[in-house]
Amino acid sequence: MTAYEIKKQICEVGHKLYDRGFVAANDGNISVKVSDNEFYCTPTGVSKGDLTPDMIIRIDGKGNKLEGKLNPSSEIKMHLRVYQERPDVNAVVHAHPPVATAFTVAGVELDQYILPEAVLTIGNVPTCEYGTPSTMEIPDSLAPFIQKHDAFLLKNHGALTVGNTLQKAQFTMEEVEFNAVICKHARELGNVEEIPCEQLEKLMELRKKMQIPGRHPGCKKCKNLGTENCRCKHNGESHTCTCGKDAKPVDGDLVAEITKRVMAALNK
Numbered sequence: 545m546t547a548y549e550i551k552k553q554i555c556e557v558g559h560k561l562y563d564r565g566f567v568a569a570n571d572g573n574i575s576v577k578v579s580d581n582e583f584y585c586t587p588t589g590v591s592k593g594d595l596t597p598d599m600i601i602r603i604d605g606k607g608n609k610l611e612g613k614l615n616p617s618s619e620i621k622m623h624l625r626v627y628q629e630r631p632d633v634n635a636v637v638h639a640h641p642p643v644a645t646a647f648t649v650a651g652v653e654l655d656q657y658i659l660p661e662a663v664l665t666i667g668n669v670p671t672c673e674y675g676t677p678s679t680m681e682i683p684d685s686l687a688p689f690i691q692k693h694d695a696f697l698l699k700n701h702g703a704l705t706v707g708n709t710l711q712k713a714q715f716t717m718e719e720v721e722f723n724a725v726i727c728k729h730a731r732e733l734g735n736v737e738e739i740p741c742e743q744l745e746k747l748m749e750l751r752k753k754m755q756i757p758g759r760h761p762g763c764k765k766c767k768n769l770g771t772e773n774c775r776c777k778h779n780g781e782s783h784t785c786t787c788g789k790d791a792k793p794v795d796g797d798l799v800a801e802i803t804k805r806v807m808a809a810l811n812k
């Protein structure tokens with residue numbers, strides 16, 4: 545893609561975020577990685593609905609401006625933190641989708657597995673601790689979740705999604721909000737029936753088969769997790785269920801798995 549095409553794509557995503565009501569005034573920001581130390585990002589003080597390619601800024605990995613008339617958003621720090629910690633990420637989208645944001649305001653976790661598409665693509669969405677915008681508090685609040693998720697809620701603030709492409713990060717943002725909307729409607733109707741444990745396991749296998757890029761927390765929020773009622777099949781390598789019984793640990797999770805088993809043994 546040429547520089548112009550990337551800038552144009554950033555603007556198109558900005559327009560969609562604005563049209564869908566995911567941002568008010570000049571809220572939200574978008575960035576794309578072009579090399580290890582070079583990024584395109586949206587400027588501060590401009591509505592995402594009014595973005596034009598000439599407004600897009602080029603910055604280095606420290607947030608210094610390399611090109612552009614306007615200045616980068618002060619919230620670019622959280623984007624740069626993601627790129628530092630996740631070399632697989634090439635785009636970051638930050639917005640304030642109203643229903644997903646309302647979950648963080650109400651103190652309700654967006655962690656129920658209710659829609660197959662959302663289970664496949666995002667899993668549970670963690671809520672990061674509240675931080676003052678433009679400080680290092682928000683980048684720091686992402687740290688505990690950054691390796692296992694592609695979507696994050698920022699407490700009393702909004703959402704952040706990442707992807708190997710800008711379109712993937714944008715789709716994930718839409719998925720987060722759609723999942724929150726359906727969950728809210730179901731709660732209003734008085735009942736939320738989650739996809740059962742053994743069905744989640746099938747979705748996790750499907751995700752692997754489809755080779756969906758990005759990170760996923762697995763079916764950790766299964767309410768039967770670690771209990772006698774957990775019906776996940778424990779059939780070997782790269783198992784994403786962490787109920788810990790006979791499942792082999794996921795690559796890289798060995799220490800966590802051993803720690804959990806030791807802790808479980810100590811509790812007996």
Ligand SMILES: [Zn+2]
Pocket residue numbers: 571572619638639640677701702
């Ligand atoms: Zn924000």
